[in-house]
Amino acid sequence: MEIAPALFLTGLIVGYFVLAGCDIGLGMAAPYLARTPAERRRLVSAIAPYFLGSEVWLVGAVGVVAGLFPSLKDVLFEGGMWAVSTVLLTGWLMRDAGLWLRARVDTGAWRSVCDSALVSGSWLLALSWGLIIGGLLSGGDPLTPFSLVCALTVAVLFLLRGAAFGAERLVPADGSASGHTGPATAPEADQAAWATRVLARTGLATTAVTAALVAFPGTGPAVDRPLLLAAVAAVPATALAITSGLSGPHLSRHTSAVAIAAVPLLAGALNLPLGTPPAGTLLLTGGAILPxxxxxxxxxxxxxxxxRRPADDHGFFVTPPPQDSQPGRTVPVS
Amino acid sequence: MFEDPLLSARFQFALTAAVHYMFVAFTLGLAPYILFGQFRATLRRDGPRMRAVRFWGGLYIINYAMGILSGIVMELQLSLNWSGLHEMYGYAFGAPLAIEAMGAFFVESTFLGLWIFGWDRMGKWAHWCCFLVVTTTAYASAYWVLVSNGFLKHPTGISIEDGEAVIDDVGAMAANPSALLAFTHVTFSALLLGGAVIAAASAYHLRRGCDPDGMYQRGVRHGTALLLIAVLPTVISGGLQFIMYGQDPPSSGTTYSAEQIAAIEEGYGELSTAHALGISGDMVMMLSWALMLLVGMLSAGVWAFRGLGRWRWHLRLLAFVPVLPYAASVGGWVFRETERQPWTVRHHLTTADAVTDMSPLMATVSFSLFTSAFAVLGTVTAWLLVRFARLGPNAGPLAPPRVFDQDDEDGRTPVLRL
Incomplete structure (x- = not known):
């Protein structure tokens, strides 16, 4: 019973990385994958529905930390980690604001401000997650060489997850490229699929550098369970190695999920001050959450x-289609 | 003020909480109305009514976005800036917050996502049930947050073991009178605020002669009715909270002795800036209530003479009514929170001990970053709310996709899909 709250928290954080990895990663890759207004519009409509359902996992995790593991906060929010957490919160705010507000005003300038917020917010999120993991493993200092390489690796893993997601979601809802003139194929999706291979190779390289830093005395992190660290780190490395040999997105959907799920589990190599929640707290939270x-x-x-289907052409987060289309057309409704 | 991290942390939290609550109150006030409207539209298969639901729903989501953003900042700010609260009271104060995040917000946001994207993709009743879940969990959220807040004001159901608060009576914690009274008050005042905004938006359109399918005539009636129903219970449940005034919490004396408590309160003084602010908040709230009672009686009279939704001077008046409940909400919270000072957890933890040990630089960075972000986002959201309320049902963010009739020769007659 004592392990149940810890498992619950782990599940929430892993769920967050796997699900939010898709929309954060695709947001990071936006400048590369979406260059025209129509492409950007499709990319945002691919991300927008997902982020609502994925960020709640993190909100839930923060709540569980507040209620059941209050002593974890000392580790997460002290010294240099305080600064990284503040940056993470800023990135989160920027990305969400960009997504929520983008479709509300129909001008190019408004959209480009929101797009910049989306892209920079996604990068800030991914990099600060890397710094938090690296900083935790380095004993609370997010600015060691190890933490910095860690941040880079985590960013690549996010990008890979986003590219694998984009390869599926950037396909138009129907063959006619969502109602307006355009090619029947989806070049962005193909580009994303191609990028998974490059990213997997890059990720493999940065993982190797991280591993080298661990082996090199003086730069490696001080962890309590080095064997567990190695075992968990082997998971993304294997997943990346599998993906890097393929051209298509077929496997990267799963390998990217496995790789990014291993990231928060790396913290399991530390003796984190979890503590055991007292019975009254467990009774109250369990009694209210389990039902x-x-x-x-x-x-x-x-x-x-x-x-799961390709992104829709209308809805709350989707800007009106470009005005150049012919009158009398039929807007498809799926 | 930046030389004192305590002061800037307090000011920052006050701003965050006030901005957050303004959007939360509208969420709570509008949700039951949308639920009711969608129920009637679905039951009668009434397309025009569903169009009204899409209009109010669009405003709901624009508003909800800012509620989430400010809520996230608030949740993390509690951890970043108020670590003292978590060291000693984490297991007690944090437990209801954990329930709120997991049991309420998680479900609320997921089902709101289903509701937004399910318009044309799921059964009409399944779609309505999604909003039923959203409404229920919105109120559950409010309840659990107020259990946390009530604990700060009136810590009950806990004992102190080794300097740490431990919940030993779950029932007393959940049925804290300070939380229950505040929840009743928040519920009625949110309905009042929702009614005022519905009436105001409807009045704006009626005054311009815009009333597609009678949706704004209904809106002005429903909004005024909500206002009339909720105004007295708001005042009464607000006044009832004064019975808590001066009552010592049951757990008083377990951290500090009675003499120490008296000394701390003596040292803080009666005439601090916080108390002065609290008294002004109280006055703003009372004045707004009085004006709302006046507007309520006036509107009841106008309604009795069949002038509701027709007399232009009254429509003009209604359009400005929302200022009052918003002012009352912020004023009321300032009053409630400053009244607790110098304590964060009454008779247990002083505000000065609760704040994170921050350098002035950290405090300045955090303060200017989030205050400016909130100023921008709050202003943009408020502007968008007013803008889309004015644009009406055809331009709302949830307006149905225009489908052009296949048989129509020039293909220019839009067909409404609902």
Whole structure:
């Protein structure tokens, strides 16, 4: 029973990395994958539905840390980690604001401000996650060489996850390229699929550098369970190695998920001050959360099933289509 | 003020909480109305009514976005700037927050996502049920946050073991009178605020002669009715909270002795800036209530003479009414929070001990960063809300996609899909 809250927290954080990795990574890759207004519009409509369902995992995790593991906060929010957490929060705010506000005003300038917020926010998020993991492993200092390489590796893993996601979601809803003139194929999706291979190779290289730093005395992190660290780190390395040999996105959907899921688990190599929540706290939180657990599962499964299809052409987050289309056309409704 | 990290942390939290609550209150006030509207539209298969639901729903989501953004900042700010609270009271104060994040917000946001993207993709009743879940969890959220807040004001159901607060009576914690009274008050005042905004937006359009399918005539009636129903309970449940005034919390004396508590409160003084601010907040709230009661009686009279939604001077007046409940909400919170000073957890933890040990640089960076971000985002969201309320049902963010009739020769007659 004592391990249940810790497992719950781990599940939430791993869920966050796997699901939010898709939309954060695709946001990071936006300048490369989407260069024309129509492409950017499609990219945002691919991200937008996902982020609502994925960021709640992090909000839940922060809540669980606040309620059940208050002593974890000392590790996460002290000294240099305080600064990284503040940057992470800034990135989170920027990215969400960009996504929420982008479709509300129909001018190019507004959209480019929101796009910049989306891209820079996604990068800040990914890099600060890397610094947090690296900083934790370095004993609370996010500015060691090891932490910096860690940040780079995590950013590549996010990008890979985003590219694998983009290869599926950037395909138009129907063959006619979403109602307006354009090629029947989706060049962005092909580009994303191609990028998974490059990114997997880059990731493999940065993982190797990280491993070298660990082996090199003086630069490596001081962890309590080095064997576990090596074992967990071997997971993304293997996943990357599998993906790097393929040209298509077929496997990268799964390998990128496995690789990014291993990132937060690296912290398991540390003796984190988890503590055991007292009985009263467990009774209150367990009694209130367990009954709604089925609803959480149903909601998440339904949302992700509904969004599995290629992105829609209309909706809250989608800007109106470009004005150059001919009158009398039929807007497809799926 | 930046020389004193405590002061800037307090000011920062006050700003965050005030901005957050303004958007939360509208969320809470509008959700039941949308739920009710969508129920009627679905039951009667009434397309025009569903168009009204899409209009109010669009405003709901624009507003909800800022609620989430400010809520996230608030949740993390508690950890970043108020670590003392978590060291000693984490297991007690944090537990309801954990429930709020997991049990309420997680579900609320997921189902709101389903509702936004499910318009044309799921059964009409399944779609309505999504919003039922959103409404229920929005209120559950409010309840659990107020359990946390009530704990700060009136710590009950806990004992102190080795300098750490431990919940020993779950029931007392969840049924804290300070939380229950505040929840009742927040519920009614949010409905009042929702009613005022619905009436105001409807009045704006009616005054311009715009009333597609009678949606704004209904809106002005429903909004005024909500305002009339909620105004007295708001005042009463607000006034009831004064019975808590001066009552010592049951756990008083377990951290500090009665003499020490008296000394700390004596040292803080009666005439601090915080208390002065609190008294002004109280006055703003009372004045707004009085004006709302006046507007309520006036509107009831106008309604009795069948002038509601027709008399232009009254429509003009209604359009400005939302200023009052918003002012009352912020004023009320300033009053509630400053009244607790010098304590963060009453009779247990002083505000000065709760703040994170920050350097002035950290405090300045954090303050200027989030205050400017909030100023921008809050202003943009408020501007968007007013803009889309004015644009009406055809330009809203949830307006149905225009589908052009296949048989129509020039293909220019749009067909409404609902």
């Amino acid at each position: 709604v657990l089925p609803l959480m599962v149903v909601g998440q499964v339904a949302l992700h099933r509904m969004l």
